[in-house]
Amino acid sequence: MKNKEMVEKEYRFSDRSVSVYFDTSFGMLQDMVDKENTILITDENIFAKQTEKFSGWRTIVIQAGEQYKNQQAVDEVIEQLIEFNADRQTIIIGVGGGVVTDITGYAASVYMRGLKFGFVPTSILAMVDASIGGKNGVDVGVYKNLVGVINHPQFLLYDYSFLETLPEKEWINGFAEIIKHACIKDEPMFQLLQEKSLDYFHSSRENIGKLIQQNVEIKYNVVVNDEYETGERKLLNFGHTIGHAIENTAKLPHGSAISIGMIAACIISEKINGFSKAHTEKVKQLLSEYHLPVAFNIDKEKTWNILLHDKKKSGTDMNFVVLDDIGKASIKKIPLPELRQIFDALK
Amino acid sequence: MKNKEMVEKEYRFSDRSVSVYFDTSFGMLQDMVDKENTILITDENIFAKQTEKFSGWRTIVIQAGEQYKNQQAVDEVIEQLIEFNADRQTIIIGVGGGVVTDITGYAASVYMRGLKFGFVPTSILAMVDASIGGKNGVDVGVYKNLVGVINHPQFLLYDYSFLETLPEKEWINGFAEIIKHACIKDEPMFQLLQEKSLDYFHSSRENIGKLIQQNVEIKYNVVVNDEYETGERKLLNFGHTIGHAIENTAKLPHGSAISIGMIAACIISEKINGFSKAHTEKVKQLLSEYHLPVAFNIDKEKTWNILLHDKKKSGTDMNFVVLDDIGKASIKKIPLPELRQIFDALK
CATH class of the missing domain: 1.20.1090.10 (Dehydroquinate synthase-like - alpha domain)
Incomplete structure (x- = not known):
């Protein structure tokens, strides 16, 4: 699971540890989780730019942009989790910026009262802030992050190649x-x-x-x-x-x-x-x-x-x-x- | 805060204690919480039958029945919490059967990532089961309790006079x-x-x-x-x-x-x-x-x-x-x- 540059850190919280893998590649996901039991969530922009990365993974594609960080997007993710027959063994991985990681963390936290989840942050903002700290949630109209939970992912994986296509x-x-x-x-x-x-x-x-x-x-x-x-x-x-x-x-x-x-x-x-x-x-x-x-x-x-x-x-x-x-x-x-x-x- | 018959029990969980007050009266709520900082949630049936009990309390009235235990009802409760300017000092109390306590516990758990809440169960089912154990959530279509959290109330108050009007x-x-x-x-x-x-x-x-x-x-x-x-x-x-x-x-x-x-x-x-x-x-x-x-x-x-x-x-x-x-x-x-x-x- 190691590559040359990769640095692994672990952060301990009251009810879990978060493993953080720096400077590694998206392809490592295959060694970290059982592909059959995993569902990825990303947004339409990332999916369009990096389609090949998602090949062979069950993927839910949400609309891009803060204006879609709302309950309706969460409801749609949940409908798709049902269609994929997601159960308590399923791991959900959010691949994207802060909107994707927020929606992933929140939907994973409430679906069946909580599935395991991980993040692959793809923007600088998500890498240094949004994906860290366990706050996941959505906006309600003009009110930012009004609804949500605190719940930490199992892991974060940093693949800096996503930054090459970041506007x-x-x-x-x-x-x-x-x-x-x-x-x-x-x-x-x-x-x-x-x-x-x-x-x-x-x-x-x-x-x-x-x-x-x-x-x-x-x-x-x-x-x-x-x-x-x-x-x-x-x-x-x-x-x-x-x-x-x-x-x-x-x-x-x-x-x-x-x-x-x-x-x-x-x-x-x-x-x-x-x-x-x-x-x-x-x-x-x-x-x-x-x-x-x-x-x-x-x-x-x-x-x-x-x-x-x-x-x-x-x-x-x-x-x-x-x-x-x-x-x-x-x-x-x-x-x-x-x-x-x-x-x-x-x- | 005591009355003659009242029995008080305390149950300890990892992150909080739940106080349970048996055989007491709804009126005791006034001594337990600051009325100005409290919002009650009940359903239309209970509100119609026991209107006088809610006098002077800010109250959100939801539709009665399992078919309304859904995300839309939670969304509506959240809209009303915003209208009431609920903040992290606000306590939410669900007064009703299992649908009311489930929606109350869930909405209170996600609004601002979690407010304190309590329950006054009014049906036998809620008294012996639904209001106990911290599972709160809603149905998604035909799937029961598919979405939710585990989070315990601060207290449960048992007023058996509600059973007099229970069908x-x-x-x-x-x-x-x-x-x-x-x-x-x-x-x-x-x-x-x-x-x-x-x-x-x-x-x-x-x-x-x-x-x-x-x-x-x-x-x-x-x-x-x-x-x-x-x-x-x-x-x-x-x-x-x-x-x-x-x-x-x-x-x-x-x-x-x-x-x-x-x-x-x-x-x-x-x-x-x-x-x-x-x-x-x-x-x-x-x-x-x-x-x-x-x-x-x-x-x-x-x-x-x-x-x-x-x-x-x-x-x-x-x-x-x-x-x-x-x-x-x-x-x-x-x-x-x-x-x-x-x-x-x-x-």
Whole structure:
């Protein structure tokens, strides 16, 4: 099961271990699972671009795009699992970006009250973020990830050859979460990102592979220590409170939405947490260098109303992630009227 | 929080304790939860009969009947939770029979990846079975409970006054699960049921209260010892493999379906487990005395095809619950062709 470059890591949670195979190939799946008892789920774009990879595998193909990350897509997956006679011995593997891994993890978690599942993330965003941590679920209208479960896959398999056909805009999208990790946890990585560029990482499988593995380790270390998000894990929501509120209304890619959300969170950090204006500028600069949007040009009334349904709202307060410094974040409970005032002044 | 008769029991699971309050009153809810942060879910029948009980509580009213235990009902509950601005501080309480408690437990488990919830079971079936054990979910077409999660409520509250307005056919329905418990676990209770009658239990709150509490304890003891159904808990599926397969196609009440399923399982127990024909007759007799159907008059082809999607199917075998004796059951792995042969001969 080994190949030359492959690196295997194992992360332990309360009820299971997740095996992560870096720098390996999709073909390895054949040695990992019984093909007869396995069903793959992917989206129409990946299936069209990499059809040969799916040859001989029973495959459910879903529609591509965040607008299809909804209950109807899950219902359709379940209908197809029934048609394939999936039972409790069946393993489900999601091959795709965050929409595919979210829907796969959620459908596998509720079908027959839970089948085993694995992920082959194919986008940078899914590789460094979406497929990690056990959160699986769907949007309900404009509300992001409103419905879902926490349940970990058995394994993740990283095949960087999928990145060769990943559109440029998806590369940019993924770097938003990488910059987020740098902002909240890793000042040296922030510096590395400042020194290098998207081209540098795009030009070599080794460069991007190393960065991805580093980000997976950052996220797993946080998640393993706080599986049910009672403390440190909440920091991963940096940029996501306002980011999620604008993503579905403004129909922005996830990376663009949280880029704007991170800048808003930096400004809020200035107001209530003594974060320096110069640092906000550095974050803005870095996002901009990785071609992410930085202008706060949104419908405030609409956004505020969605914000009020955020999972991090607790009664009349919002648990908000602020930066203390670059590479260090914390949670502040902000009363909604105060948050509203700062929010209204954002520009 | 105590009243004179109330008995409180606590059952511990891996991630939580369930508090069970027997012989208490619905009004106690006010002392148990913060009314402002609580949303009740009930069905149209219970709401119509007991409207005054819901006064002052935010209440979601769903359609009554097994045919509405589906994803659409869950979607509608979620829409209403959004309208009520439910957040992670909100507690959801299902007040009703098995359909209400299943939908409540499932919706509460996936909304924002899980809110706290409690149950007030109002039918015998929900009191002795459906509300206990953490299995919550919905049907998909003819497939019973195909989608769901295992997740326990914080508490169960038993108010026997709900039984006063429970229709006679629902009393009968509930006794199927009580007889099941007797068959697999409790020979003395089997004898008690033989000696007494539906009228005996119906006529006095003390008689039915005692029987309900006994059945809750049987079920919780099994479930606490085998939370994830790796062993003993499977025995609770006695009568349910064939029962579930006929329930939605023949549009039978759950109790009627599993009554027929239990007799089929007794005959299968004769064929492969040396269970005596005389004992099958005793089970049949008892079901009959409690007004449950015992004739195996079903569409076999249709039933068999549904059976093949049972959650207890494992590859080419079915894990089937058989009786060793009255009060003692075990699991036998039956190859599908052999099961098919016995099934075809049932009459």
